[in-house]
Amino acid sequence: MAAAGTTPVVTPWWRDRRWIPWIVQGGVALAVLVVVAFLLGNLVRNLTAAGLLLSWRWLGNPAGFDISETVLPYDASLPYWRALLAGLANTLRVVVTGLVGATLLGTLVGTASFSSNGLLRRLARVYVEVIRNIPLLLQLVFWYFVVFLALPNGRDALQLPGLVLARSGLYLGWFTDPLHLSWAGPHLEGGVWHAPLRLTVEFGALLTGLVVYTGAFIAEVVRGGVASVPQGQWEAARSLGFMPLQTLRRIVLPQALRVIVPGLNSQYISLAKNSSLAVACGYSDLYSVAETTLNQSGRAVEVMLILLGAYLVLDLLISALMNGLNGLVQLRER
Amino acid sequence: MERSVTPAGWQRLRRELFASRTDGLITLVLLGALLALGGGFLRWALFQAEWAVVRVNSTLFAVGRYPLDQQWRLWLLTALLAAATGLTWGLLRGRSWPRNDQLATVLLAGLALAAPLFLQLSLAIQARWWGITALLLGLRWGAGRWGDRLPQGWRRWLPLQWPLLYLLGMVLISGGLGLMAVRPSDWGGLLLTLVQSSFAILLCFPLGVALALGRRSELPLLRWGSVLYIEFIRGAPLITLLFLGQNILGFVLPGGLAPDRVWRAAWVLTFFAAAYVAEAVRSGLAAVPRGQMEAARALGLPVPQALIHVVLPQALRVALPATVGQFITLLQDTTLLSLIGLLDLLGVARTVMANPAFLGKNAEVYLLLAVLFWCCCAALGLGSRALETRLNPNTLSAARA
Amino acid sequence: MTNPSSSASGAVMIEARGVEKWYPNGFQALRGVDLTVRQGEVVVVMGPSGSGKSTFIRTFNALEDFQKGSIVVDGITLSNDVRNIDAVRREVGMVFQQFNLFPHLTVLENLTLAPVLVRKRPKAEVERQARQLLERVGIHEQADKYPGQLSGGQQQRVAIARSLSMEPRILLFDEPTSALDPEMVQEVLAVMQELAREGMTMVVVTHEVRFARQVAHRVVLMADGQVVEEAPPDQFFTNPQHERSKQFLSQIA
Numbered sequence: 001m002a003a004a005g006t007t008p009v010v011t012p013w014w015r016d017r018r019w020i021p022w023i024v025q026g027g028v029a030l031a032v033l034v035v036v037a038f039l040l041g042n043l044v045r046n047l048t049a050a051g052l053l054l055s056w057r058w059l060g061n062p063a064g065f066d067i068s069e070t071v072l073p074y075d076a077s078l079p080y081w082r083a084l085l086a087g088l089a090n091t092l093r094v095v096v097t098g099l100v101g102a103t104l105l106g107t108l109v110g111t112a113s114f115s116s117n118g119l120l121r122r123l124a125r126v127y128v129e130v131i132r133n134i135p136l137l138l139q140l141v142f143w144y145f146v147v148f149l150a151l152p153n154g155r156d157a158l159q160l161p162g163l164v165l166a167r168s169g170l171y172l173g174w175f176t177d178p179l180h181l182s183w184a185g186p187h188l189e190g191g192v193w194h195a196p197l198r199l200t201v202e203f204g205a206l207l208t209g210l211v212v213y214t215g216a217f218i219a220e221v222v223r224g225g226v227a228s229v230p231q232g233q234w235e236a237a238r239s240l241g242f243m244p245l246q247t248l249r250r251i252v253l254p255q256a257l258r259v260i261v262p263g264l265n266s267q268y269i270s271l272a273k274n275s276s277l278a279v280a281c282g283y284s285d286l287y288s289v290a291e292t293t294l295n296q297s298g299r300a301v302e303v304m305l306i307l308l309g310a311y312l313v314l315d316l317l318i319s320a321l322m323n324g325l326n327g328l329v330q331l332r333e334r
Numbered sequence: 335m336e337r338s339v340t341p342a343g344w345q346r347l348r349r350e351l352f353a354s355r356t357d358g359l360i361t362l363v364l365l366g367a368l369l370a371l372g373g374g375f376l377r378w379a380l381f382q383a384e385w386a387v388v389r390v391n392s393t394l395f396a397v398g399r400y401p402l403d404q405q406w407r408l409w410l411l412t413a414l415l416a417a418a419t420g421l422t423w424g425l426l427r428g429r430s431w432p433r434n435d436q437l438a439t440v441l442l443a444g445l446a447l448a449a450p451l452f453l454q455l456s457l458a459i460q461a462r463w464w465g466i467t468a469l470l471l472g473l474r475w476g477a478g479r480w481g482d483r484l485p486q487g488w489r490r491w492l493p494l495q496w497p498l499l500y501l502l503g504m505v506l507i508s509g510g511l512g513l514m515a516v517r518p519s520d521w522g523g524l525l526l527t528l529v530q531s532s533f534a535i536l537l538c539f540p541l542g543v544a545l546a547l548g549r550r551s552e553l554p555l556l557r558w559g560s561v562l563y564i565e566f567i568r569g570a571p572l573i574t575l576l577f578l579g580q581n582i583l584g585f586v587l588p589g590g591l592a593p594d595r596v597w598r599a600a601w602v603l604t605f606f607a608a609a610y611v612a613e614a615v616r617s618g619l620a621a622v623p624r625g626q627m628e629a630a631r632a633l634g635l636p637v638p639q640a641l642i643h644v645v646l647p648q649a650l651r652v653a654l655p656a657t658v659g660q661f662i663t664l665l666q667d668t669t670l671l672s673l674i675g676l677l678d679l680l681g682v683a684r685t686v687m688a689n690p691a692f693l694g695k696n697a698e699v700y701l702l703l704a705v706l707f708w709c710c711c712a713a714l715g716l717g718s719r720a721l722e723t724r725l726n727p728n729t730l731s732a733a734r735a
Numbered sequence: 736m737t738n739p740s741s742s743a744s745g746a747v748m749i750e751a752r753g754v755e756k757w758y759p760n761g762f763q764a765l766r767g768v769d770l771t772v773r774q775g776e777v778v779v780v781m782g783p784s785g786s787g788k789s790t791f792i793r794t795f796n797a798l799e800d801f802q803k804g805s806i807v808v809d810g811i812t813l814s815n816d817v818r819n820i821d822a823v824r825r826e827v828g829m830v831f832q833q834f835n836l837f838p839h840l841t842v843l844e845n846l847t848l849a850p851v852l853v854r855k856r857p858k859a860e861v862e863r864q865a866r867q868l869l870e871r872v873g874i875h876e877q878a879d880k881y882p883g884q885l886s887g888g889q890q891q892r893v894a895i896a897r898s899l900s901m902e903p904r905i906l907l908f909d910e911p912t913s914a915l916d917p918e919m920v921q922e923v924l925a926v927m928q929e930l931a932r933e934g935m936t937m938v939v940v941t942h943e944v945r946f947a948r949q950v951a952h953r954v955v956l957m958a959d960g961q962v963v964e965e966a967p968p969d970q971f972f973t974n975p976q977h978e979r980s981k982q983f984l985s986q987i988a
Binding site for chain 2: 269
Binding site for chain 3: 623625626628629630631632633634635636639643644647648651
């Protein structure tokens with residue numbers, strides 16, 4: 001123990017509380033650096049031995065494989081980067097429609113849990129509890145193999161107003177000429193269906209699976225948000241003469257949004273990442289194209305970087321959008 | 335759900351379902367749809383569906399291609415697990431039999447009786463299942479009845495049975511200690527799913543806690559390191575990371591040294607889940623008031639001990655629901671192993687369905703899998719809620735008082 | 736109740752000289768504070784909020800650091816040496832405004848945790864001493880309850896017992912009764928009074944004037960990070976010298 005009084009005592013550095021944090025950090029950094037250097041060294045050595053050192057020029061080589069459906073023009077002679085781009089477009093297609101659909105479904109089910117109808121409330125609860133405990137991949141293969149691939153074809157196809165569900169695809173009525181507002185529905189010609197808008201069953205199965213699954217989670221977020229609005233708001237609205245539905249739309253939901261929007265952010269990102277399971281439905285999203293690219297070119301590291309980078313950017317975009325929305329939705333307080 | 339057919343019961347029914355005209359309409363529409371769908375489903379399940387696919391392949395679904403002559407080891411493990419579960423369950427509950435417990439008992443007994451018959455398993459196997467279920471329920475009842483006679487010292491060591499059982503289980507499954515080795519590539523079905531998820535759950539937890547502590551650390555290197563790791567993992571779909579693990583691992587390790595694909599996937603699952611557990615534990619840590627750490631330091635406790643004895647117990651109690659939620663997600667994520675060619679439950683299912691003899695029997699198989707997963711996940715959820723109540727000193731002592 | 740005779744010849748327990756502290760945002764919380772506390776003394780520190788009184792006593796057990804000046808506690812210089820800091824914390828106990836009891840442990844476990852882990856004493860012996868301490872503060876029948884089941888006054892008494900479990904030579908009190916309902920303040924002050932009578936060295940930050948008059952040897956008034964006045968309670972409360980003291984007393988009277 002140091003003597004009492006005024007003689008300044010030099011603290012040895014290993015006991016000095018100012019240096020200890022830096023020693024700890026230094027130790028951790030050193031350990032991490034050693035491990036990373038080891039792994040990277042092996043990586044470079046093994047890649048060089050296989051002749052696969054990091055380069056991007058191979059992206060210009062012809063891909064040599066087909067993609068089952070694309071919105072961008074593509075054929076097997078085009079370079080790899082075109083294939084990956086087509087995959088990305090497919091991913092974006094299903095993610096955007098999925099987000100819209102899941103939000104709609106989730107909001108409906110979430111608000112249904114506050115309905116005055118006991119049966120509706122319980123059904124909403126059952127839907128959420130069942131969906132949440134079954135793996136998404138299992139649900140996707142179910143929708144694809146058991147439902148969509150089992151759809152009848154031709155004249156026996158499932159016909160609804162403006163929508164035809166057949167084994168060969170989903171046919172939607174749409175405007176053929178926006179300027180003249182001429183609308184055409186699906187019609188049968190020689191046993192084959194035609195319509196302005198045609199979606200593959202792969203897309204349909206993936207979309208349905210994602211919407212149903214994410215919808216359950218969004219329903220919980222919405223429910224939590226509505227539940228967070230104090231009971232007093234409901235009571236005040238009722239005493240002013242509002243009907244329950246009006247109360248929900250005009251008074252409770254805007255306040256609930258403050259809690260809902262941050263929760264939606266994580267669900268949207270989750271949906272974007274889950275779209276990578278498209279490979280199970282035979283839909284050529286970015287991941288499935290990337291997998292084929294890797295198998296054909298052997299360029300594991302580059303393909304991985306592209307994949308991870310693309311999904312990271314997608315997540316950041318969604319987060320940025322939701323943060324902007326969050327800013328709009330937060331209450332302006334004094 | 336009991337419905338007393340008293341006037342009060344009818345009134346309640348009317349109020350809940352037919353309060354207004356729109357409500358009444360909704361109820362009628364929903365009931366109609368439910369009856370139609372439910373009826374159609376039951377008709378299919380009982381009459382049209384061909385369950386032979388499940389019957390014939392039940393072993394595949396359960397243990398994959400595990401050698402037949404070594405499967406007694408798995409039976410032993412199942413019996414030990416049933417015994418441990420029954421013991422723990424009984425000691426937790428004591429003499430009370432709440433409604434959840436009654437329901438669970440009925441379900442278990444019913445399942446044990448009905449399922450082997452339905453699957454037309456051999457009498458020997460049926461007898462084993464009945465024996466195991468009887469062991470579980472018997473120990474539950476016995477431990478509940480006589481558990482409080484157990485000396486306090488013994489009760490404190492009882493939770494130790496689980497890690498010991500886990501280690502013993504790994505030896506039984508993979509071999510060693512005089513038992514013949516069974517390669518991981520021969521593990522499959524429910525066995526593989528449970529091994530993967532239990533491994534990942536056990537290891538991701540300490541890793542997640544360490545990351546959460548690092549995330550809240552004041553040391554910039556630790557904090558940014560944790561943030562980088564967590565955000566990188568959270569930005570990547572699991573399938574890409576699994577893919578990464580399978581393909582890149584061969585390149586980053588010195589030539590020739592590449593662990594089995596099964597273990598590669600298990601480690602990826604661990605590192606993946608750790609990031610999410612870290613986020614859950616982080617919110618738990620944030621819920622512990624600063625004064626707790628100050629009081630512990632003022633008493634002279636060094637930082638590690640203050641964390642272990644004061645801060646973490648409180649943080650983990652708060653983080654428990656979210657953490658168990660992550661474990662449930664992890665269990666569900668094991669299905670992705672089928673996409674990288676491993677024979678987990680879903681992978682076995684797809685192999686079975688590729689068999690020309692069982693073409694088109696997708697619905698039966700998927701229904702079986704859905705029920706299995708739902709039961710496991712729901713059970714985990716219930717267990718977590720029970721644990722929550724038990725760990726909360728307020729409710730626990732209220733129960734004791 | 737008259738003050739116990741001040742032992743002006745007692746050993747110096749706390750010697751603080753020229754202590755200055757700045758917060759990272761540039762605000763100076765302590766502007767050169769001096770204080771000497773002898774063994775057996777009860778010093779009450781008072782002052783308006785923001786005067787730095789809590790910050791000051793928290794420097795005595797290194798819960799707050801300081802940039803200039805020196806503090807010697809029970810012969811140990813408070814420096815950046817973690818060994819010194821740990822040694823000081825073993826000798827100095829603290830009672831907080833918010834009690835800060837460990838909610839996941841029983842009352843008894845709250846008391847036994849530190850002696851077992853830090854002083855490495857055998858559990859049975861520590862438990863016996865803990866029960867004695869609980870009797871001293873009047874709570875021995877609550878030993879197996881959880882803090883959440885006790886009232887505020889009971890919890891603070893447990894907190895005092897917990898700080899005593901490490902057998903400290905100095906006790907610091909940071910507004911111990913400010914978070915209590917009025918009817919529970921007296922039971923806590925009674926325990927503190929008893930401790931003072933037994934000769935414990937205490938530094939107490941409080942607004943309780945009656946306690947100061949009855950128990951304190953000295954009252955220290957702090958404002959704006961400095962000591963304004965220091966005097967025995969009789970003199971301080973009836974005949975304050977400094978303008979700031981008069982202002983403060985008129986606000987709390």
